[in-house]
Amino acid sequence: AQSVAQPEDQVNVAEGNPLTVKCTYSVSGNPYLFWYVQYPNRGLQFLLKYITGDNLVKGSYGFEAEFNKSQTSFHLKKPSALVSDSALYFCAVRDKGTYKYIFGTGTRLKVLA
Amino acid sequence: DGGITQSPKYLFRKEGQNVTLSCEQNLNHDAMYWYRQDPGQGLRLIYYSQIVNDFQKGDIAEGYSVSREKKESFPLTVTSAQKNPTAFYLCASSLDSDPNEKLFFGSGTQLSVL
Numbered sequence: 001a002q003s004v005a006q007p008e009d010q011v012n013v014a015e016g017n018p019l020t021v022k023c024t025y026s027v028s029g030n031p032y033l034f035w036y037v038q039y040p041n042r043g044l045q046f047l048l049k050y051i052t053g054d055n056l057v058k059g060s061y062g063f064e065a066e067f068n069k070s071q072t073s074f075h076l077k078k079p080s081a082l083v084s085d086s087a088l089y090f091c092a093v094r095d096k097g098t099y100k101y102i103f104g105t106g107t108r109l110k111v112l113a
Numbered sequence: 114d115g116g117i118t119q120s121p122k123y124l125f126r127k128e129g130q131n132v133t134l135s136c137e138q139n140l141n142h143d144a145m146y147w148y149r150q151d152p153g154q155g156l157r158l159i160y161y162s163q164i165v166n167d168f169q170k171g172d173i174a175e176g177y178s179v180s181r182e183k184k185e186s187f188p189l190t191v192t193s194a195q196k197n198p199t200a201f202y203l204c205a206s207s208l209d210s211d212p213n214e215k216l217f218f219g220s221g222t223q224l225s226v227l
């Protein structure tokens with residue numbers, strides 16, 4: 001069965017510092033990987049996706065993610081964090097057979113001024 | 114302005130009552146989904162529909178029902194059989210069933226039990 005894991009419930013980082021939110025996956029074949037962000041009492045918003053090609057994917061709001069096949073990881077990164085980046089971040093994989101999305105449990109990012 | 118509209122924003126259910134959550138999209142998307150969000154558990158799939166008049170159970174379908182009579186609409190009914198309905202419910206859609214496609218989400222409905 002396909003799955004994703006987000007090992008950290010919360011990540012704290014100082015404003016201006018680089019941030020990393022971790023995600024590992026378990027899929028058969030080549031994965032379709034996504035990152036979404038959720039602000040309080042709102043739906044999720046798409047940030048970026050990896051389908052194929054370049055291992056470094058650039059997305060919205062200055063975020064990027066690095067696909068690492070050998071480590072089965074898809075970590076979300078940003079060179080310089082903003083207070084406004086504070087939110088709940090979800091990693092997801094899409095099942096190519098059923099087209100269902102499988103989400104991780106989410107990581108709360110707190111950027112401290 | 115295109116998007117997904119969920120209503121109501123807040124909903125309260127009495128014991129033994131069925132309640133229906135509305136989800137409408139004007140994005141002309143084929144596929145629609147319902148997720149339940151509980152703290153610390155991420156998003157769990159309740160039902161999804163890839164085409165009008167067809168839908169499939171997700172991972173936690175028990176106690177829920179859906180219909181897809183129109184492309185734009187995918188209402189979710191939380192029945193009295195769902196013993197723990199308190200959660201944040203999210204509706205989503207995608208252009209089609211291509212796994213390359215991203216999901217678009219509504220703003221959610223918070224359901225609570227009185």
